[in-house]
Amino acid sequence: MRNAREMHWMRIDRYYAGDINDPEVAVQPMNCQHCEMAPCEQVCPVAATSHDPEGLNVMVYNRVSGRATARTTAPYKVRRFNFFNYTKDLPELVQMAQNPEVTVRFRGVMEKCTYCIQRISLAKINAKNQGRTVADGEIKTACESACPAQAIVFGNINDPNSRVAQLKKNDRKYHVLEELNVRPRTSYLAKLRNPNPALVKETAVKDENHHG
Numbered sequence: 607m608r609n610a611r612e613m614h615w616m617r618i619d620r621y622y623a624g625d626i627n628d629p630e631v632a633v634q635p636m637n638c639q640h641c642e643m644a645p646c647e648q649v650c651p652v653a654a655t656s657h658d659p660e661g662l663n664v665m666v667y668n669r670v671s672g673r674a675t676a677r678t679t680a681p682y683k684v685r686r687f688n689f690f691n692y693t694k695d696l697p698e699l700v701q702m703a704q705n706p707e708v709t710v711r712f713r714g715v716m717e718k719c720t721y722c723i724q725r726i727s728l729a730k731i732n733a734k735n736q737g738r739t740v741a742d743g744e745i746k747t748a749c750e751s752a753c754p755a756q757a758i759v760f761g762n763i764n765d766p767n768s769r770v771a772q773l774k775k776n777d778r779k780y781h782v783l784e785e786l787n788v789r790p791r792t793s794y795l796a797k798l799r800n801p802n803p804a805l806v807k808e809t810a811v812k813d814e815n816h817h818g
């Protein structure tokens with residue numbers, strides 16, 4: 607960690623405001639935003655990261671040359687360089703068995719969130735075999751499935767009826783670092799708080815009385 611060699615695809619950023627002894631806290635999950643004008647794509651000399659036809663910012667792991675240029679140019683700081691050879695001592699068969707749905711990456715590969723492309727592909731194959739299109743909500747990313755607060759919604763932004771397209775119409779929607787014009791696909795909803803200080807005070811007084 608001290609050498610900036612941590613490995614994760616989603617970071618939880620924390621923001622504090624107000625009184626240092628009793629600050630308001632906001633947390634924000636931050637992973638690859640799958641930008642339309644992705645700076646990481648423009649700088650990669652070997653085109654190891656590029657757009658797919660559906661707008662995902664995808665990685666071609668075996669093209670990665672280890673220069674890590676994307677790490678320094680991605681404005682959201684969501685890329686991690688794979689410094690360690692995690693599977694070095696494992697037999698090849700065991701490596702393949704560890705995660706059959708995802709390519710096992712080797713040292714020197716630049717890592718980031720893929721919007722769970724393996725889950726997207728699986729849903730598309732299932733739908734194709736059944737002669738239908740993928741239904742809204744059928745693809746759940748790993749972070750979406752794991753979030754107990756259901757704070758993450760994934761879907762097709764080209765479908766105006768999808769949950770994600772509807773949520774994007776909300777007045778609270780914003781993009782992080784919008785002024786950079788990298789046009790991220792991930793958007794956020796601003797946190798709502800009760801701004802009435804009298805109510806906050808009243809609750810505090812009630813709490814105090816309650817605790818005697």
Ligand code: SF4
Binds near residue numbers: 644646647681683
């Ligand atoms: S968030 Fe960073 S890594 Fe993801 S597409 Fe944008 S520039 Fe690239």
